[in-house]
Amino acid sequence: MKIVRLRTNHFKNPLGCNVSDLSLSWVVEETNAKKQESAQVIISNNDKFNLESIIYDSGKCKDADSRSFRPNIKLEPCTRYYWKVKVIGDNGDLAESDIATFETGKVNESWNGIWITPDLNKDVHPYMRKDFEVDGSIKSARVYATAAGIYEMEINGEKISEEYLLPGYSVYDCWMQYQTFDVTKYLKRGKNVIGAMLGKGWFSGRFGLGGLENTYGDRMALICELIITKEDGSKMIIATDESWKSHAGPISKSGIYDGEHYNANNEINDWSKETCDDSNWTGVKPIELKVGAMEERLSPPIIKHEYFKPKKIITPKGELVLDFGQNMAGWVEFEVNLPKDARVFMQYGELLQKGYFYRDNLRSAKAEYEYISNGKKSHVRPHFTYYGFRYVKVDGIENLNPDDFKAYAIHSHMDELGEIKTSDERVNRLILNAKWGQKGNFVDIPTDCPQRDERMGWTGDTQVFSGTASFFTDTTAFYNKYMKELREEQKLINGSVPVIIPRVRNQREVGTGHGSSAWGDVATILPWTTYLYFGDKSMLEKHYAAMKAWVDYIIREDEADGGKRLWQTGDHIADWLALDNPDKSDIFNGGTDQYYVATVYYYYSVKLAADTAEAIGKKDDAEYYRKIQKEVKEAFCNEYITPNGKISIDTQTAHVLALFMDLLPKEHINRVAEALKTKLVDKGIHLDTGFVGTPYICRVLSSVEANNFAYKLLINDDFPSWLYSINKGATTIWERWNSINTDGSVSSTGMNSMNHYAYGSVVEWIARDVCGLNPVFDKPGFKKALIKPQPFAYLKNANIKYKSASGTYVSSWELSEDEKVKYAFDVPFNCEAEIILPDAKLTDVVLKGDKPINIEERDGNVILKVEAGKFEAVYKPTQDYYPCLNINSSLKDVLENEEGIEILRKYIGASLDGFQNIPELRDMSFNKPLTANPIFGPLSLLNQEQIDALAIELSKCRVKI
Known part of the structure; x- marks a missing residue:
């Protein structure tokens, strides 16, 4: 053990x-x-x-x-x-x-240090330092520090932490998080120096959709305490005060969007050492900042992770471009030995276009780095910025050696948990792209994209991806910090939730600025998802106030509109970037009615609030929200569902949401599921959903026994599809289905990111339904798991290994040549699982490994109830998992349609005479696998592309769909 x-x-x-x-x-x-x-x-x-x-x-x-x-x-x-x-x-x-x-940190102890700012022009990026002497043996030493802007701290010439971009991005005017560092090893008896370099960062640099500066203030500032404990038990405190000194540093400009300019001629190499002569340095001055209370950090550290070596490219224009092979967030570090005043100029971008370096999609973000040499050999890196990029154009270095350059991925550190592999390398690349989308957008807050003049905490992107993110990493601490930001913002707007968190204080508002369904529902979805995946009830207890405030805000909006238990007021982003808007000039908003989406999420958030209230023992709240939940469902059905079960909003997303959120009477579920499949057939088995419908569509299809549709959506590689981007060379998830056109050109420059993780939410379906691993409501954190894999032959195998909060699970399956399926499962110590073997008869299943504690056959499946152990099962399923025509038509329907007969003749090259008169064949369904349909022996010789084309043509001739 x-x-x-x-x-x-x-x-x-x-x-x-x-x-x-x-x-x-x-x-x-x-x-x-x-x-x-x-x-x-x-x-x-x-x-x-x-x-x-x-x-x-x-x-x-x-x-x-x-x-x-x-x-x-x-x-x-x-x-x-x-x-x-x-x-x-x-x-x-x-x-x-x-x-x-x-x-622990300082907790509620008062600060000896004060906020200080250099007595320099406000745009000068300073060195700041304080020398002091230690007159005894040192037992331990701690630094407590934060900055208005970004800071890097040194003691005696050494950087005291492997972290970057400190203190991160917060709602600074509501709270300021500070960091604690163990600096014992950097100090010595006698003379010492502590110092910091400052940059503008999110606090006062150019940031937000308006691109304005001075968001929270116009000065860079520092507060710091160094507390030294000596061996004799006495303490020594070095704190920021007016005795510190400052001097202009080598960085002349910095910004989150625009990059950094560094003049090595202005370096003071020993600026944080006792050897530095600071007699000509200027002073500092106290400053009053409009910031919130100082609190211990919640942020995971932002550190360097993977690094990549480049390939050198010379474009048709003669540009020297480095290709690092992976889109990422971070920066490039390099070695130089150039003459004095030689200039290296670097520009970052995500794409090549027609072989040329391209970055128009960055909009106003300059994303550049300039280095002026001091004539000495140097290792060069940025300090107060980061970039979203794959390619870097370099000017100023003749005979550039690619070995001198490394790109570092920089993101918040979290334990990596999940590995998913399938038989299809394109699908594996898609999963990896989603993971890299998370890495690039988890830089202290969950951002929308890391490259252009945005990089903000869009709440809709965050909530739809949260399940996938929680399969990849332990998101608990990261989301806990984000929920702190959310709650602070909520307090300012009466419980509503902004579409961007933190809100950029001096930028133009987006839409109403707050209160959008699906986006605001991050307040309920994020704590609940984290609890479900990791089992830490404190996430619910800490953030229940935010969940409750959001739901109560929606209820107040409803009450002000007459208490209809529908949300039909306000401005909602709804199904962002869906492809189904009848107004083709509107490329942003989907075709699903915004108030339909709002009411669906009204129901969902009230349900989660009720679930949470029950989980943390708030009985009265639970009863109240259950009552509202029931009323919303009744109102939704009366408003949007006909008595016979037809949804009045005729989009894929509308059908998906009603099914996923459990808003339908049981008797109507089948009709709505069939209608959804028909809508997919009408699109040639392609989706046209956006940010709201896409995360759930495959999960819904699997839940209504339409795996053939779900898998087909996954393995499509033409537009619109997930694998379309893979075929175009994507290494992260795109913002749009067509971020790159079929001819390889960029589809838009106004709003087009190649690293935007929302559509990567399909990985949650791959984990939950393809591989079958699901958390369970009553024993969250995978103390119990529901393992229900759903194979289909578009993939030959799939496997997940997941280091859950309770231990490591494995769930895998493989289709064999003899049409059997082999399953293997690992259930960790002190856990239990219900394993559902689909389409199985108990007499056919061969089990190996540890013994289940219970086995039964139910609803066409075999169910194993197990404790910790390893389990294997092999059997031939009762259903055929091989692709079929994916249409709901009988043979009779086609043969009674002249156009249908001609389509079939074109594909199988055979006479159909007399087929109409064979009674036992008349009602054979096209939905059955081709291998099981003897009349269409010739069809079994068609490849999958031809089969899909046939299905589409039959659907277009309106054969009783």
Whole structure:
């Protein structure tokens, strides 16, 4: 038995993070035990765990929760704690974990430091420093710091952290998060120097749709405390005050959108060392900032991750371009040894067009880097910006050596959890593209895109992708911070939710600025998704106020409109970028009525609020929201569903939402599902959904036993489809289905990103339905899983390995040559699962591995109830998983239609005379697989492209669809 992944509030050994709601978690591996007999959590104030140092001991708890163990203890400020856990399994296995740590920040302690700004022109990017002397042996030292802008801090010539873009992006006027650093190793007895470089960043640099500066203020500023504890127990505090000094640095310009200009001639190499002569430096001055209360950090660290080496390209124009092979967020670092005043100029972009460097889609973002050499060999990197790019055009270096350049992906750090593989490498690339879309857009906040003059926290993009993101990584801490931003913004607008969080204070509002359905519903969807995937109830408790405020806002809007239990007021973005708008001049808004979408999400958010209230024991709230939920459903059906079950809004998205959100009476589900399939056939089995319909369409199709449609949407590679972008060389998810036209040209420059993850939400369907791994409402965090794979022969195999909060699951399947399916599953320690083997008879299933605790046959499936273990199953399914014509027509319907007969004759090249008179064949369905349909033996010789073309032609001749 081994205990791994010890986390405190979902951080590994956090330093100075907000742990006021202390939550400890761990995972047990490498044991034959099935269940936890007991677990014991011990917390100490030193790593010896001697009796007098232990401040908490749970004892042997039978119900200790490894997903979120919450000891109710009072934590002291600026204190390091040590903890470990002991686990006993039901077979007697025993393990003790390694020691993990967490350290509190200043909490409510007052600051000795004050906000200071350099006594320089407000646009000058400064060095700031303070020298001091330590007259004793140092036991430990901590820096507590933050900035108005972006800062990098050094002590005695060394950068004190591997983090970048500190302190990140927040609703600065509501709260300011500060960082804590252990700097003991950087200090020495005697003379020392602490210093910082500052940039404008999100605080005062050009940012937002209006591209204005001074969003929160017009000065760069710093606040800092260095607290040194000596071996004799005494403390020494070096804090920002008027004794600090400042000097212009080498960075002349910086901005999130525009990049950075760096003149190495203005470097002061020893600026943070005692050897620096600062006698001619200028001073600093105190500054009053309009910022919120100082609080411990919630942000995961923004650090360097993967790096890429480039290929050198010379374009037809003679441009020197580096291709790093992957679209990403980050920057390029390089080595140079150039003459003094030589200039290197770099421009970042996502695309080539006709072989040329291209970046018109960046709009006003300059996305450039300029370096002026001081004549010395140097390692060069940006400091106060980042870029979204794959390609970089370089001017100023003759005989450029690509080996001197590296591109670093820079994003918020989270534990990576999920790996999904299939038999189709294009689908695997799609999954990887979605993962890279997340990496590029998880830079402290979940952004829409990382390259153009936007990079903002669009709430709609965030909520639709949250399930996929939670299969890829542990999103809990990242989303917890974002929900803090959301709640602070909510307080300013009476419970509504902005479409962008944080709101850019001096930019023009988008639409109404707040209150859009689907976008505002991030307030309920994000906490619930995180709870469902990771099982930490504190996410619901902390963010229930935000969930409740949003739902109550919608109810007030409804009440002001007459209390119809419909949301038919306001301005809603709705199915953004869908392809079904009858007004072809409107390329942004989908064809689904905005108030239909609003009412659907009204229902969904009220349901989630009721679910949450039940989960955290708020009985009265739960009853109230259940009542509203029921009333909204009744009003929705009366408004939008005919008595016979037809939806009045005739779009794919309208049908998808009604089915996914469970808004239909049971007797109408089949009709609406059939109508959705017909609408897909009308589009040649292609979707025309946007940001609202796309995340759910495949999940809905799988839920109504239309896997053939769902898989066909997945493997389509013509426009519009997911694989269309793969064929065009995409390495991230595009903003639009046609971000690149079929001829390779960019479809638009006004709003067109090659790294926009919303449509990557299809990966949640691949994980949940193709691979079959699902969290369960009553035991979230995968303490229990519903494993229900749904194979179909457009793929030959699929596999997911997922390091859940409760342990590592595996679910895989493979189709064999003899039309059998082989399944393999791993269920981790102290977990349980219900495994549904689809289209199975108990007498046909051969099981291997650990024994299930229960087996039954129900509704055409075999259900295994299992505890921890490895399980295999092989059988020939009762349904054929091979592609069929995908239309709902009988043979009779076609043969009674002259046009249908001609279409069939064209494809099979055979006479159809007399077929109408064979009774046993007249009603044979085209929906049956071709291999099982003897009359169409010639059809079995057609390839899939021909089969699909035949289905489309038959649908167009209106053969009783």
